Amino acid sequence: MSPKDNKPSSPPPPAAPPAKPAPKNPGFVTLNIDGKEVTAKPGTNLITAAKTVGADIPYYCWHHRLSIAANCRMCLVESSTSPKLVPACQTALQEGMSIRTDTERVAEVRRSVMEFLLLNHPVDCAICDQAGECKLEDYYQRLDHKPSRLEGGKILRNKRKVLGPLVVLDQERCVQCTRCVRFMDEVAKEPQLGMFARGSEEYIDVFPGQQLTSNYSGNVVDLCPVGALLNRDFRFRARSWFLSTVASVCTGCSRGCNTYVDFMGQDVYRYRPRENDAINQSWMCDQGRLSYKPLNLARVQAPSLGRADDRREVTAAEALLRATAQLKAMAGTAELAVLVSPSCSNEDLLAGLTFAKDALGVRHLYVGGRPDGAADALLMRADKNPNRKGLAWVSAGLGLSLEPFAALLKAVQAGTVKALYVLGAEVPVDEAEAARTLAQVEFIAVQATNVTPLTETADVVLPTATHVEDEGSFVQEDGVVQRVRRAFPPRGSTRGHWNWAVDIMREFGFPLTYESARDVFRELSPKVPELASFGWDSEAPPLKTQRGLQPLATGADGRPPGYREFGAPRVRGI
């Protein structure tokens, strides 16, 4: 045996990792889900990819705008890359992988996970506000449908922990998905919520000594897949299956967050954020969330004439005649001023400003609107008027110049204004003080949605519909035009701003045939280049957006869904 032979042989070179299969569709990942081929962009979540071929993978903790926690274990699926089941939310797409979501094994695991999640859940759906929109209910019906096998009592926790001004927590109903914790940490950047204790004693709470005071706390209620986090403002006011939903836009500030308006009869019960990648993602602020209240409260419902003690309710025709007679006398003179609120929709502005220019003959407008307020880095803007950009566009398109509100007060104090036509009664200064100053004007005609000091001092008040009572469009601060949908017919004798303006123009002798906000936009928007290209019909969100039970279907008579002649369902005779 030669030394050469004795030399230890060099180890074989390490086996190269098996070459990745060439992608079937370059630039995309091609995989197989339930026997169907799926082509998706790299980085797509498996749950999203599966949805495209109709495989509805259940999940609680996953949310497409939050980090992945994979702690609810609801989305376990069979994968060719692993002997065990893998959570779909956390599994990266691989070329050529095969996923099964419809096998016996997956079904059994889903059922077991549901059983664990429901182990300590108090099944108090009867008093739970989430009932009807609860994922536990939905998945129990779909995947589990078995009685509990728990012997002995459930773990009792705090059923009514008030976390903050808007949110209350039922720790017993929680499934520990940590969506709310991750939202406060990652999106709101105010980590006020945390998980405490271990195992089955685990619970969500605010950190000691803190409260959930964030301006985005309402979003954790939307995020909560079960009834643990609830909105204190909405709590116990309506069951979710009685509410109808229409897509709209928040008018609380100039951000224009997309919303769903949940309503019953002619009352709005809540706003919920609607997905829009460009504007508000999936969120909205608490201030905007509560801005539905003026739609229900302190509304001007009937036309009225006369100031203070002489105030009397009249018919619309009478109020129109009075306003026409007074305004016609002053039309074309410098003593007639027009105050416009940037809270009105584009259609209101198109009709109202056309009226101001063609009938009243003014060349400049005074701009009212709500005063500036608080702002933050995420969504809320200081300008609380939803359509300031639209006002700028429309007035420029019609050749009208804009003057600040202070100029109007100065002109009134100087006595150069004798008559005032007001489109939207919001003023950017102290309302009572402004009303006292404006009371010096001999004749004031106001179109207003809500009772304000200015409507109290007006000679003619024309009640006006809100943005949920009429179709329309708003221009958000970045110049995005957004449609709102009509939820229910206007309350009382209210009409849209555009409707009153068109009616007075008819009294002035203009032969107008506009019957709807759509007509107004179609006829008048060509004068405004920025609005002319907006697809009023094509950009509109779909009318029916809520799945499930609707109180009343849209009738053949054109009633919107959920509309009842006598308001919310109630017993007659009381």
Added chain:
Amino acid sequence: MAYYQATKDPTTDIRERTYVPELLHGLAVTIRHFMRNLFFPRDTNTDVLNRTGTSQITTVSYPEEQVTYPPGYRGLHRLVPREDGKPRCVACYLCATICPAQCIHIEAGEYETTDASADSRVIEKYPTSFVIDELRCIVCGLCVEACPKDAIRMDTGRHTPSEYTRSGFVWDIPRLLEGPPVNHPSDPWLKRPGSERPAHAHLEKHARIGEGLVPLKLPRPAHPVRTEVTSGPVPVTKFLRD
């Protein structure tokens, strides 16, 4: 008794043409019914309430006399009270949802955390207003079926009493609430003192199964365990459904 043939031609039938036998026949039928009602009850099981005297006549002089209703009879609604005299209802709106006549109107309220009643702190939600328009009600009983809390029943065995106004038929909580208080083992006020997290003692209870703290639900009656000696691997014991 001769059975009258309807196919007979009345123009050729002597009995029809003379008329008198058929007249007497009709009178006989009337008198037979009259006599039977006067002396013999048609249904010997008829149990008439509030009947005075020994009369067994079939005709019931309602409303002075009334027949009894079967056990499943759906009468006027009532709200079932709890021990503390409040209705068991938690304002879940299921009855109002199922009601095909839309005759139930509920408004829900929330007990304050500082409410003096301990029960109230457990229940959280209660009806501030619960009214049934008995004129609109079609007595279908679906509200009773839907109620998850055994809070509404139709076991009064009474009809809706007459009223002079429509608004009199709108029954609210004070009129609807009647009957003895009802408790169920699943009622929250039997399980915990308040809605906050209870003291530590109960926490381990569920984990200490077999110490007599918690009554066990056995999957089947206890029976002698069969022991089989085998040479193979030890058999795995399982709960098997019979």
